[in-house]
Every structure is written in C-alpha cells, then in structure tokens.
Amino acid sequence: MANTSNPMENKDQFNGLQAVRLKINGEERELQLLPWVSLLDVLREHLNLTGTKKGCDHGQCGACTVLCDGKRILSCLTLAVLKDGAEILTIEGIINGNQLHPLQQAFIDHDAFQCGYCTPGQICSAIGLLKEGKANTREEVQELMSGNLCRCGANNLAV
Template identity: 65%
Template sequence: MSEHAVAGTQTVPIQITLNGEPRSLSVSPVTTLLDLLRNHLDLTGTKKGCDHGQCGACTVLIDGQRFNSCLQLAVMQDGKAITTIEGLAQDGRLHPLQAAFIEHDAFQCGYCTPGQICSAVALIEEGRATSREEIREFMSGNLCRCGAYTNIVDAIEDVAVRRRQPLQEAAE
C-alpha cells in the first residue's frame, strides 16, 4: 500500500527520496513533479511561476542537479533523490545560501527565492561559480521580477568564495 495516492484514475507506484526521506507514492502518469510537491505533498516552497520552464521559480534538485519541476513528470522520478527548498536546512540551521540570501538582502517579494537558491546550490556544486559573470550566465534560467539580481549574485559569490577558501589555503 502506498503512503500517498495522488488523484487520477490510473496511478503508477514510485519510490523517491524526498528531502532525505524515502517515500512510496502512487502517482497519475500526467502529474508533474511540481504539482506532486505543491498540491499533494504540501511542499509549497517550490513555486509555480510560468508552468512552461521559462522562469525557474519551480527549480528543485534531482540527484543533485537543478531541474524545472514543472517540466518533469512525477513518474520519471522513480528511484531518484529530490531536494526542495524545505530540505536544504539541516539540524535547524539554514543552508549557507539561505543565510547568504538573508545577509545580502537577495530578495524582495521572495517568490523566486526558493528556485534561485536551489539553482545556486547546484551551480556551486557544479564548480561553475568562479566569477560574477559566470554566476549571472549560469543563473540566467531563474528570473526575478523585482530585479534583485545584484544582491542574488552577491549572495552566491559570497558562498562560493567561502567554499573555495579552505581549498585554496590547503593548497598553499
């Protein structure tokens, strides 16, 4: 018996790891990952913006890579690890990027912030955040209608630099 059945006449069983917790679900073949997260699992941090993969508000991490959840069918996630904004904080402590977004005032309305942060986590893990220009380029799939881009780049750069420093000091 599945932990949670998602609306639809026909369902498909899937196993995922969601924010570090194994989950058994039955999902309709037409349910997007975004709708599964928001409407059926009550993880509303992931936002529905354009619903066409153009704004990045729905960005989540799937096996550590960033994806627009509005373009992913939930059934395609069988066996995968999915991390949403709700899963980034550990042991009651904000993820360094969450803290940096607060410190650098990298949001105004906050609607795009969860997607921005998830995308930035992957960007730093990919090792591509080596300059402000690269950060801007590789974050270009995440739009901010409020125009907080300068502060967003500041926050990402701050975390990327702090992350690289111990590696550079160890090499010296």
C-alpha cells in the first residue's frame, strides 16, 4: 500500500516548510511554516498570541480581525506565507505601556461587551476603520463594522 502518511504529523521531514518573516506587534519574527497555515493559527498556535480569537474559521464572524500593514484583515482567511515581510498588529500590540488604547477604554466605559469573545476583533476592526477615515457617522460605523458579529447583543453599546 502506498505511504499515505500525513505531512502535518511529520513536519520535520516534510520539505514544504517555508521561511516567513513577520513583524508582529513591533517584534521581528522568523518562522518556518507550512504553506497552508493561516495567519490566525500562526498567531494562536505558534506564537501563543491568543488574544486574537477563532470564531467560525470561515471568514463569517470577524472575531479573528487583525491589522496587516494598517489594514484590517480576517486572519483566518489569510495564509501566513502570503504575508511575508508584513507588519501585523493584534490586540496584544495596541496597548501603549500600561495605557489602554482609547478604544479599549471606551469599550470598558460603555460596557460594550459581555462575554468578550468578539471584542479583540471589534477593536482591531474599529482601529482599521478609523485609519481608513470612514468612521465619520454612526451609520458609517454601523455599516462598516458589520463584519464583526456579536452574539451577546452588545451592538449598540459597542457602536
């Protein structure tokens, strides 16, 4: 019978590993990655940055939103090898020393979350939106943040 061993189970001998350089939250990282590994799994499983959440893993819920070169992306639908050389900012990287990011503080002040699972994605998405210059009206924020679902119904508190 042909050898059908799964290369995932035998990473060392599998020659498909690729060198990927990522600057994550200001820190240069050199990684050896299989080409099909998502950026989300790199963050959570390889680098232990579990602030970024895995919701649906389908690009439907927005929980995994991070900033890539300043733009908000769904890390679950992004292959890490395609982002070689990119600058990634996650929820762990937005704090300034001990000073919460103003959006983090605003979320706390407005009780804008309950379980908190969608919150890192909501905040990264909001930072991206501000950078895009599109957060001018409540309606704009509502519309352009709608890729970030919240099951607790903290919607209007967040917006």
